[in-house]
Amino acid sequence: MIPVRYVPLVVKQIVRHRTRSLLTLAGVAIAMFLFAGVQAMQSGTKRATQTVAGETELVVYRKDRYCPFTSRMPQAYEERIARVPGVASVVPMKIVVNNCRTGLDVVTFRGVPDERFERAYESAFTLAAGSIADWKRRGDGALVGEALAARRRLRPGDRFDAAGITVTVAGILRSNQPEHRNVAYVHLDFLQRAGRRGVGVVTQFNVRVADPALLESVARAIDAEFARDADPTHTRSARAFVASAAADVVEIVAFTRWLGWGCLVAVLALVGNAIVMAVQDRIREHAVLQTLGFGSGLIARLILLESTLLAVGGGLIGSVLALAALRWGHFSLSVEGTSIPIDTDLGVIGWGLLCSVLLGAFAGAWPAWQASRREIVECFRAI
């Protein structure tokens, strides 16, 4: 540890070379901004696609179909699914997206029957604005997820159109579940009539099981029920469904971890470079400090503190900026009607700071060790 009285000395060393310190801080901030962005993508993907214990929701999709335009099943399947032992509720859904390609501004409409939707999802979200009663009253009413509402700057009463469908915003939904944040819930019959040959046809059924332990067995029972029908089904947990539908996005996001590692290496290089230069400049100064009685260990620790402060300063700036940008931007990657939010929380700042501390200490270790090993006479002769 370093006695507190030496901290101002380290701060002065940083401030003394203002240009160098600012350049280093800016470089580290940029690298940590990118790192935090990558982390947000990774954690968003993980939250949206990893099956967790206690999950009770299944998605029944047309077998061998991944796109909402091609998964077409009779709505009449609903009654047969409801009769499967272990099924607590069934919500038929028709999905319409303006484009099923990967994009950052995809609008997903989910057509749902009002009563059953409200009963099945009342615990999944709260209303941030507007009212459910308005939604029920209006045939073209839409309950819009808050990420979509923020991205399109929508408020209750606004009309907007996408995919050839015009709706009126009746309410804004707030939810901690990613799948509700980037969609617009509309009435099932409205959405069915908006498309050709849509009446009586749905894209998927969202099924809740009575007990999480029954998830697998209920999924198998549903698929067995329709195995010999014209439209056989494939039933998976909701997160497994997102993982398979958005496989391409998941792959791209997995690839970005290399960018994250690159950012950390950049932080290491930037701080290391700055500290090596600082130590080079101060060889004689260190000799004076040694003459005044500073031990070599203390000098090494002063250098370590300097590099750590630079890394933490830059890391903090970068992480906070990333948090602000992601909160403001409400980004999400959508594909095939599923959505992966690029969202983050205060944890990303903590994670960024931890990385910064470790990298700062690591970057300063070599120059600190070198400085502590120099003889006083050698230092005076160095320049």
Next chain:
Amino acid sequence: MKWLPFEYAVRNLGRSRPRLAASVLGSALVVLLVLASSAFVRGMEHSLTLRGSHENVILLGAGSEDSVERSQVESGAGAVVAAAIPGIRSRLGVAYVSPEVHVALAVDVPAREPVGQSAATRTRPGAEPPAAPPTTALFRGVTPAAFLVHPQVRIVEGRAPRPAAGEVIVGGMAAARLGRAAAELAVGRALRVDGQDWTIVGRFEAPGTVMDAEIWCPLSDLQVATRRDSLSCVVLTLDNAEFADVDAFCKQRLDLELVALRESDYYAKLLDFYRPIRALVWATAALVALGGALGGLNTMYAAFASRVRELATLQTLGYSRRAIALSLTQEAVLATAAGALIAAALAVTALDGLAVRFSMGAFGLRVDATVIAIALLAGVALGVIGAIPPAWRCLRMPVPAALRAA
């Protein structure tokens, strides 16, 4: 004005080899990332721009102008259009009107069967375990007219698929789209879709277009397989007719619920849809380049600061500040340009043509003259931005003070 010889800048580079190596490798890394980003964006743009022909008009279901995959058009619309609109191109009496179905389907590539096994015996749902999990690919159901309206498509191996025989032809980049080796999609191999095997009877190429990653099969076969009786779109090629004629037809025949778009406009819209993704890629590259420039600036500040006395001496010898600044800039630009050249060489050998699976298709990274020019400019810019501020800082010191500096 007296200029410093170029050799002065060149020889100075060798004074600190570790610093030179750091500058060259650092700039190579930054430029490589800029190159990869540019190649990604150019590849995507190229595949969507080349695809759209100005003479082709695409008829989609009303309300589906953004995405052909969700469009639904009456099955007989192609024949109605061919008969009702005069001035559509034709050859030997065959109109350039192509009814098509576009659908994304999950595809398995079953392991190779023993030689001699017939196609008929292969149609056994679930008979063999797939070698890898299924991946989606875009299937296009076509009639022979498709080869008329899409002249970029050439069958380079095998033949066109025959209706009712369970046959397909695959694009040059379809294997990349499915994440498989090219040999797995060779002529004679099979694809399993929805439990049914399709035999690959040909391979086509449509270089630089989105079609290159598609799988084509007879229209009726795909309609049967996907249990749909509608089309996704009708593509036609104009001859004497103008786009306004087709547009007017769609507006008069409200019962068909059609919308006419120039094919080039449709793909321009699609390119526009990807704009946020491209912006994200560019922003990432710009941030990395900025980070690299800041690191370079830091290094240059230290490098030039240690030469303050030398620079003052040059001034006393009669060299102007501008001449010295130019020499220092040459020095930095030489190092970063060398890095840029290394990056360009790496990109041309390792990145060019590399298939990227992306959003219902695949395209090749494109390292062309524009991309190389952007990379070299980025390398030069890194050198100039990294050198001028530190050089200016050292040179603005009064000569006597600089000569006394430690």
